[in-house]
Amino acid sequence: MTKKLYVENSIPAFSREAPFSNLLADLQTKGWSVQDDFFSADFIDALMDEVENIQNAYMLQAGVGRKQDHQIILDARRDYIQWIDPNKPIKKDFLKTMEELRVALNRRLFLGLFDYEAHFARYEAGAFYEKHIDAFKGESNRILSTVLYLNDNWQDGDGGELVVYDEIDPNIELGRFYPKKGRLAVFLSECFYHEVVVAKRTRHSIAGWFRVNNTTGMTLDPDQ
Numbered sequence: 542m543t544k545k546l547y548v549e550n551s552i553p554a555f556s557r558e559a560p561f562s563n564l565l566a567d568l569q570t571k572g573w574s575v576q577d578d579f580f581s582a583d584f585i586d587a588l589m590d591e592v593e594n595i596q597n598a599y600m601l602q603a604g605v606g607r608k609q610d611h612q613i614i615l616d617a618r619r620d621y622i623q624w625i626d627p628n629k630p631i632k633k634d635f636l637k638t639m640e641e642l643r644v645a646l647n648r649r650l651f652l653g654l655f656d657y658e659a660h661f662a663r664y665e666a667g668a669f670y671e672k673h674i675d676a677f678k679g680e681s682n683r684i685l686s687t688v689l690y691l692n693d694n695w696q697d698g699d700g701g702e703l704v705v706y707d708e709i710d711p712n713i714e715l716g717r718f719y720p721k722k723g724r725l726a727v728f729l730s731e732c733f734y735h736e737v738v739v740a741k742r743t744r745h746s747i748a749g750w751f752r753v754n755n756t757t758g759m760t761l762d763p764d765q
């Protein structure tokens with residue numbers, strides 16, 4: 542009989558955390574982090590190639606809420622999405638890095654993250670996502686939100702910034718971030734209101750959520 546390896550612990554702890562150390566330290570102290578050049582330019586170009594080649598007809602008009610609560614409210618958001626399904630090599634590589642990040646987050650911050658779901662997003666000129674929170678306390682299995690930006694040469698005046706608001710007083714702006722190529726924004730899903738201001742040109746990203754498993758005797762999780 543072959544012995545099963547427990548993969549999560551098969552890489553030495555230090556090498557698993559090192560690439561993420563700034564991000565982990567920020568999360569520990571502030572609950573959010575914005576990291577530039579999280580992936581190499583070539584890697585981002587390959588992801589951008591993927592998303593740019595998806596026609597709008599093959600994307601979904603993004604809605605608000607999940608499953609029965611799902612509604613398309615055009616006053617709230619105007620982006621198109623496509624859920625990532627890990628068939629193409631580049632998507633597999635992206636999900637592999639996010640899996641490594643999940644293990645590091647669990648080890649360092651004891652978040653108990655169980656899986657990760659992610660979608661490509663396209664905001665065309667004029668699109669936005671009004672101020673919102675990704676998860677309501679106790680009502681969601683989304684714990685940590687991530688957004689990876691894919692856009693070359695984002696300039697002053699192109700709009701489309703991510704605005705992050707203070708955890709205690711959501712009227713206070715903590716920061717405004719261009720959706721520039723290779724930048725990764727991460728924040729606790731239940732704690733930080735945020736918005737995407739109107740984009741003046743097409744804006745591409747991958748938004749994702751690390752989740753916990755809330756399976757109980759009554760319901761099956763993840764929600765399919």
Ligand SMILES: O=C(O)CCC(=O)C(=O)O
Nearest residue numbers: 670675688703737746748
């Ligand atoms: O694209 C962004 O900067 C944020 C997107 C977002 O808030 C979301 O999809 O929930």
Ligand SMILES: [Fe+2]
Nearest residue numbers: 673674675735
């Ligand atoms: Fe969000």
